[in-house]
Amino acid sequence: MDRNEPMTANNQENEEGTEATKVQSETENTSAENVIADDLTDTAATPDGGEATTDWEAKYNELNDSYLRLRAEFDNYRKRTLREKSDLIKSGGEGALIGLLPVIDDFERALDTMKKATDPKAVAEGVELIYSKFMDYLGRQGVKPIEAVGQPFGTEMFEAVAMIPAPDEAQRGRVIDCVQTGYVLNDKVIRHAKVVVGE
Helix, strand or coil: CCCHHHHHHHHHHHHHHHHHHHHHHHHHHHHHHHHHHHHHHHHHCCCCCCHHHHHHHHHHHHHHHHHHHHHHHHHHHHHHHHHHHHHHHHHCCHHHHHHHHHHHHHHHHHHHHHHHCCCHHHHHHHHHHHHHHHHHHHHHCCEEECCCCCCECCCCCEEEEEEECCCCHHHCCEEEEEEECCEEECCEEEECEEEEEEC
16 A cells, blocks of 8 residues: 555656646747737837838839739720721722722723724723733632532532523533622632522
8 A cells, every 4th residue: 555655646746747847838838929929019010100011012012003004005005906907997908909900990991992993803802801800810819710510519609599400410410500600719708609500
C-alpha cells in the first residue's frame, strides 16, 4: 500500500505539471497573437492616414486609371473600325464602276455609229466586240457564266423553268436548253441559270 501512495502522488504531480505547461503555452500563444494584432492595428490606423491605407489607395487609383484608359482606347478603336467599314461600303464598288466606264464609252460610240451606218453586219461586229470586252472585264472580277447545256440538272446551279421529253435516253435528267444564263462569282452562284430539263 505504501508503494501505491507515492505513485499516485507522482501521477498527480505529472498531471499538474502537464496542465501547467499547457496553460503556459496557451498564454504565450495568446500574448504573441495580441502583439501581432496590435502591430497590424498600429500600421493600418496611423493618425496621418496610415501606410497600409496609402498603399491600397495608390493601388486602387492605379488600377482604376488603367481601366479607364483601356476603356477609352477600346471605344476609340470601335469608332475607328465602324468609320472604316462605312467608308468601305460607300467606296467599295468604286473600282468595279471605274472598270465599267470604258465599256460605256464603247456603247456610246456604237450608238453614234448605228445612226450613221448603212452596213448592219459592221454594227453587229461592233456590238460583239463590246460584249466580248465586257465579258472579259467580268472574268477579271471573278464573274463567270455557268455552262448549262448538256450538264446534269442540279438545284445548286440551275432553276428548271420547263421539263420536256428527252430526245434520247442520254439526255434524260440533263439540261437541254438554257433560257437565261446564270453566273458565279468566285465559285458562288450569284444568279441561277434558267434551264429546260429533259425527262
